[in-house]
Amino acid sequence: MTALTIYLPLDSAAVAMGADDLADALQVEADKRKLDLNIVRTGSRGMHWLEPLLEVEKGGERVGYGPVNDDDAASLLDALTGDGGHAKCVGPVQEIPFFKNQTRLIFARCGVVDPVSVSDYEAYGGNAGLGKALKMDADAICAAVMESGLRGRGGAGFPAGIKWKTVSEAQADQKYIVVNADEGDSGTFADRMIMEGDPFTLIEGMTIAGIAVGATQGYIYLRSEYPIAARVLNEAIANARKEGLLGDNIRGAGKAFDIEVFMGAGAYICGEETSLLNSLEGKRGEVRSKPPLPALEGLFGKPTLVHNVISLCSVPAILDKGAAFYRDYGMGKSTGTMPFQIAGNVKQGGLYETAFGVTLRELVEKVGGGTFTGKPIRAVQIGGPLGAYLPPRLFDLEMDYEAMAANGAGVGHGGVVVYDDSVDLSDQARYAFEFCVEESCGKCTPCRVGSVRGVETVDRIKAGVDRDKNLTVLNDLCELMVDGSLCAMGGMTPIPVLSAVKYFPEDFGIKPAKQAAE
Amino acid sequence: MTLANLIEPYVGRTGGLISALHEVQRVHGFLPEDTEAEAARAFNLTRAEVKGVISFYHDFKREPQGKTVVRLCAAEACQAAGGRDFIAAVEKKFALKMGETSASKDLTLEAVYCLGLCSCAPAAMVGDRLVGMADTGKIEKAVERAKKESAS
Numbered sequence: 001m002t003a004l005t006i007y008l009p010l011d012s013a014a015v016a017m018g019a020d021d022l023a024d025a026l027q028v029e030a031d032k033r034k035l036d037l038n039i040v041r042t043g044s045r046g047m048h049w050l051e052p053l054l055e056v057e058k059g060g061e062r063v064g065y066g067p068v069n070d071d072d073a074a075s076l077l078d079a080l081t082g083d084g085g086h087a088k089c090v091g092p093v094q095e096i097p098f099f100k101n102q103t104r105l106i107f108a109r110c111g112v113v114d115p116v117s118v119s120d121y122e123a124y125g126g127n128a129g130l131g132k133a134l135k136m137d138a139d140a141i142c143a144a145v146m147e148s149g150l151r152g153r154g155g156a157g158f159p160a161g162i163k164w165k166t167v168s169e170a171q172a173d174q175k176y177i178v179v180n181a182d183e184g185d186s187g188t189f190a191d192r193m194i195m196e197g198d199p200f201t202l203i204e205g206m207t208i209a210g211i212a213v214g215a216t217q218g219y220i221y222l223r224s225e226y227p228i229a230a231r232v233l234n235e236a237i238a239n240a241r242k243e244g245l246l247g248d249n250i251r252g253a254g255k256a257f258d259i260e261v262f263m264g265a266g267a268y269i270c271g272e273e274t275s276l277l278n279s280l281e282g283k284r285g286e287v288r289s290k291p292p293l294p295a296l297e298g299l300f301g302k303p304t305l306v307h308n309v310i311s312l313c314s315v316p317a318i319l320d321k322g323a324a325f326y327r328d329y330g331m332g333k334s335t336g337t338m339p340f341q342i343a344g345n346v347k348q349g350g351l352y353e354t355a356f357g358v359t360l361r362e363l364v365e366k367v368g369g370g371t372f373t374g375k376p377i378r379a380v381q382i383g384g385p386l387g388a389y390l391p392p393r394l395f396d397l398e399m400d401y402e403a404m405a406a407n408g409a410g411v412g413h414g415g416v417v418v419y420d421d422s423v424d425l426s427d428q429a430r431y432a433f434e435f436c437v438e439e440s441c442g443k444c445t446p447c448r449v450g451s452v453r454g455v456e457t458v459d460r461i462k463a464g465v466d467r468d469k470n471l472t473v474l475n476d477l478c479e480l481m482v483d484g485s486l487c488a489m490g491g492m493t494p495i496p497v498l499s500a501v502k503y504f505p506e507d508f509g510i511k512p513a514k515q516a517a518e
Numbered sequence: 519m520t521l522a523n524l525i526e527p528y529v530g531r532t533g534g535l536i537s538a539l540h541e542v543q544r545v546h547g548f549l550p551e552d553t554e555a556e557a558a559r560a561f562n563l564t565r566a567e568v569k570g571v572i573s574f575y576h577d578f579k580r581e582p583q584g585k586t587v588v589r590l591c592a593a594e595a596c597q598a599a600g601g602r603d604f605i606a607a608v609e610k611k612f613a614l615k616m617g618e619t620s621a622s623k624d625l626t627l628e629a630v631y632c633l634g635l636c637s638c639a640p641a642a643m644v645g646d647r648l649v650g651m652a653d654t655g656k657i658e659k660a661v662e663r664a665k666k667e668s669a670s
């Protein structure tokens with residue numbers, strides 16, 4: 001019997017495009033031919049327009065076929081047992097420009113390895129950072145993270161090293177590592193992809209953090225919209241325990257750390273760290289006032305290091321290759337790499353990991369290849385539902401926390417959503433308020449009630465009722481929300497709204513003359 | 519299994535109440551009326567506290583849902599890819615509005631805010647099946663499959 005090994009993603013995006021059906025069809029077809037078919041389910045390479053992207057090894061490299069579906073099963077097996085030629089062949093995957101031009105420090109293994117195999121993980125460089133961390137003292141680990149310049153990837157961009165130091169110095173009988181895997185921002189899927197495609201990177205990052213700050217228990221707060229990530233994570237954690245990578249005596253080095261996955265219940269606000277902690281305690285996800293900082297009084301009142309998935313997944317490379325190596329990527333105070341996520345109306349959507357400093361234009365035009373409708377790009381929204389809408393004339397902006405902030409925008413979690421010229425920005429402004437109505441935790445009036453007023457006000461502007469007066473109302477309302485909201489849900493909803501008005505005034509019936517006078 | 523049997527294993531666990539509610543809903547498809555009282559007893563909380571938790575989260579349903587739940591993404595990346603028209607077309611196709619369940623209790627349409635499939639938008643989830651670059655044809659097919667699977 002001939003044998004054939006193929007690689008096919010189990011990633012949600014690949015599955016949504018038919019990868020499971022293709023796997024079934026390939027198995028049926030292989031049985032017919034008495035072919036011993038070994039299908040290794042991997043993560044995704046992040047080239048989602050090619051999904052499902054099937055790969056085989058040939059001459060020491062992976063050759064890809066995509067997008068392929070169940071109808072291609074027979075012809076694919078013909079090709080793969082023959083000379084490899086097929087209309088859907090995209091050649092060596094590493095050579096596809098979208099892939100080739102990336103700097104993959106976090107996503108190096110994603111799409112390559114079997115996500116739940118510890119031996120695969122280590123064969124491709126995994127656990128090298130942990131190995132070093134186990135030989136370092138806690139202060140040295142915290143110092144390395146500080147020196148790397150790593151900033152939180154969940155949205156706020158707060159220096160990770162400062163948080164590590166605070167938790168590490170706090171005195172308590174119990175401390176926690178809590179991973180924010182709530183990934184609620186539209187246009188983002190980096191957390192999902194790494195958890196589905198290379199979960200050991202997260203487990204390694206969490207374990208290093210645990211050792212550094214003196215926490216023995218970690219929780220991954222996972223949104224319920226990610227069932228595949230839940231399955232893969234739980235399997236990976238079980239395998240890590242078997243291999244002595246989690247538990248009472250990690251790698252025989254006398255350190256203890258363990259991880260549990262907790263499933264959220266559908267609430268965008270639970271991505272806010274204090275709301276998340278309440279939810280993880282089994283309560284309503286209401287936002288807590290700060291201080292106290294979660295670093296000092298977090299989960300069950302204990303010192304807690306809360307980090308986004310990607311922040312922690314950046315840690316293994318920092319420990320392995322050194323803080324200086326990491327800091328050399330990026331620009332200014334935005335060091336290292338960021339997995340940008342290109343989505344919406346775009347030809348080549350997916351995940352693109354690169355150093356900070358890349359321009360928006362490069363991401364949406366060169367990497368993304370423009371819109372899939374073929375119409376001109378009119379706007380992008382960066383950084384999720386609380387992020388700004390920007391017009392093409394600002395596309396030379398660099399992806400950098402400070403450069404974005406100077407333009408009233410933010411990098412957020414790295415999501416870039418592309419819109420063609422059929423978009424009406426007044427609809428998007430209305431939606432920003434609608435979303436706030438839907439997802440506000442209800443604690444502060446400006447957020448809870450202001451968002452409802454916001455929807456009404458945008459509707460009046462759209463209908464042309466007392467336009468000038470209502471534009472003033474809109475501005476005042478936004479000011480009130482910024483000043484009177486406890487968290488960024490209410491405090492940043494004005495960003496998409498006001499950026500839409502500022503950069504696309506014509507969609508709000510504001511005459512160009514007035515725009516010029518602004 | 520009684521409600522108490524479903525709930526009890528989660529008592530004493532981190533965030534146990536939410537996990538217990540997930541489990542009840544997984545088995546029953548929604549949270550039956552007695553869930554509140556049972557969970558309050560098991561977790562030593564007031565009924566009002568349990569009710570407060572249930573009402574806070576979108577996932578928890580106090581009414582039975584249709585046999586197949588169709589969740590359509592209503593968030594920005596999907597809007598950018600024609601999501602608003604797509605949702606309107608699905609609503610028309612099944613003669614249901616978002617948030618409604620058909621009289622036959624076969625189908626529920628529901629909005630979801632991002633499935634992490636924003637690079638294959640518009641996105642949807644039919645039962646537990648993910649659908650990327652969705653259109654009404656793909657949704658209809660997935661609904662048919664879900665029906666067949668639940669019948670067999």
Ligand SMILES: Cc1cc2nc3c(=O)[nH]c(=O)nc-3n(C[C@H](O)[C@H](O)[C@H](O)COP(=O)(O)O)c2cc1C
Binds near residue numbers: 153154156158270
């Ligand atoms: C409304 C709101 C939603 C948020 N959603 C998320 C989220 O889904 N994922 C995330 O990592 N951070 C989210 N954050 C940011 C967190 O509050 C927090 O800053 C982050 O978890 C800290 O981790 P980091 O330092 O690694 O970024 C959100 C914040 C707000 C105000």
Ligand code: SF4
Binds near residue numbers: 269490
């Ligand atoms: S701003 Fe909104 S979401 Fe944030 S605490 Fe206040 S009411 Fe809750």
Ligand code: FES
Binds near residue numbers: 591633640
């Ligand atoms: S916005 Fe629809 S899947 Fe993310």
